[in-house]
Amino acid sequence: MLIIGVTMQPCSFSHFQLYQGLNFFCSQRNNISSLSYSALANLTNLRWLIIDNNQLKSDKLELTSLQNQTQLRYFFANRNYLTSVPGGLPAGLKQLRLANNQISSISPGAFQNLQNLTLLLLQGNRLQTMTGDDVKGLVGLNLLDVSGNLFSAVPRHLPPSVQQLYLSNNSFSGLHEGSFEGFHNLKYLRLSHCGLLSEGIHPQAFNHSSLVELDLSYNQLTTIPTVPTTLQYLYLEANRIQEFNVTSFCREVGPLSYSRMKILRLDGNKMTYHQLPPDWVYCLRVLQRIYI
Incomplete structure (x- = not known):
């Protein structure tokens, strides 16, 4: 295996003699602004192709430069100047990390052939919408992070295969009954710092028996929302409960009717331990730790 790593030295690809047989190429914190065929x-x-912390721009990224890399499995271009998710990505790609760019759109058909992609990081960009056509082809996606974008509602028609969905640091007006409809495998959901209000959350919004962990911290909730009895980790710190x-x-509450909650965080709210009703222990009978 031939590996080349380059960091902290201003350069461009024209400065490298890249040899056949190269398996891993890393060039971070340089001045790379283009990627040509x-x-x-x-x-x-x-x-592996890692070009984080550079100056790569969408109009300087030639589609054929990546399209012909049939063995490429991991492409990281975090903290660059990309304005769109590029098309022409190789079908064998497993991870695509494009966090903290300036992405406001997804090239048509960008994901259409990426059936093997399991992780997609798009946090810290400028996306406002994601349609069914935008994510078409992502049949095996496990983790999707679109935190820190400009969504005003949960994107519809996201891949149903997703188990980890991170939506923190967006501005949601509310969550309706079908906000997470179709996510039959959803286990981890993060919605912190979204400006959520209790009156804007439908009682059935989180009615998913597959959910294991739910993060609603740092919002403006005044009451605890209805969650499935199968939920094990609930983070509600820094609200107004x-x-x-x-x-x-x-x-x-009964012999077989109780919450499977293990960790519950209520610290940073407007209540104390003494305000807990006397019967809470019968419902949360397997709770391991509560913060209040």
Whole structure:
């Protein structure tokens, strides 16, 4: 395996003699502003391409430069100046990391052939919408991070295969009953710093038995939302919650009807431990730790 790593030295691809057989190429914190077909033309075994912290621009990224890299599995271009998700990505790609760019659009058909992609990081960009056509082809996606964008509502028609969905640091007006409809495998959901209000969350918004962890910290909630009894980790710190409703966790309490909650965070709210109702322990009978 041939590996080349370059960091902290201003350069461009024209300064490198890249050899056939190269498996891993890393050039971070340089001044790379373009990626041409000729720069990677001689490579046939490249699996990792990491060009974080450079000055790569969308109009300087030739589609054929990546399209012909049939062995490429990991492409990282975080903290550059890309304005759109590039098209022509190789079908074997497993991870695509484009965080903290200036991306406001997704090139038509960009993901259409990426059935093997399991991780997509797009946080810290300028996306306002994601349509079904935008994500068409992402049938095996496991983790999607679109935190810190400009969404005003949960994007519809996201890949149903997603198990980890990160939406923090957007500005949601509310969550309706079908906000997460179709996510049959969703396990981890992050919605911190979204300006959420209790009155804007439908009682059935989180009605997903697959959910394991839910992060609603640093919002403006005044009550605890209704969550599935199968939920194990709930983060509600730094809200404005003033009361504890057992029915938020258990619709009824019995030998087989109780919450599977293990960790519950309520610190940084407007309530104390003494405000907990006496019957909360029967509902949260397997709770391991509560912060209040």
